[in-house]
Amino acid sequence: DAKTTQPNSMESNEEEPVHLPCNHSTISGTDYIHWYRQLPSQGPEYVIHGLTSNVNNRMASLAIAEDRKSSTLILHRATLRDAAVYYCILRDGGGADGLTFGKGTHLIIQP
């Protein structure tokens, strides 16, 4: 799996949108962009994934740059329960292999 780069930490206020960036300049044409998050004292949980087009689900939105070398996870209205470590992971489209986690971004939400 190709490498991703994320900020170590970010801080936001409750009920405001949060934009979490991820750079993946060496992404290949078949790599999907996956996001997982890990709440304190829990295992990681899936958030969203996409290939080329922007994606929305009940948890978040994923905006993918046109050249696919970067992406942004968007939490539209952060709550205290969104405080977690967020991981951006590239995964080959046909792959069922293990995930390669980096250190992720520690998101801090201020009340």
Added chain:
Amino acid sequence: DAGVTQSPTHLIKTRGQQVTLRCSPKSGHDTVSWYQQALGQGPQFIFQYYEEEERQRGNFPDRFSGHQFPNYSSELNVNALLLGDSALYLCASSFRVSRGETQYFGPGTRLLVL
């Protein structure tokens, strides 16, 4: 529908001992992956089991071994424990055939080696 379950939740061992951790996958899933997460780090992939065979392995020594049973549950065994094996061990399950499938993680087993 129960999610991924792991046992035990916590474990304390001494150097040189052996440990077995257990995982039951989410209903309908046939693939189990194991990860090690040291404090302050992201999870590191150990290996993956599918159809009762090890299909892929990360950069971990042979002291780490596993097994998958016909009901898809899995065990992780670690022999000759070292202090550095102290970590959170996570199990994740998935349905292998699905393209770009999501992995569902359990809460983990926290192992402390003294």
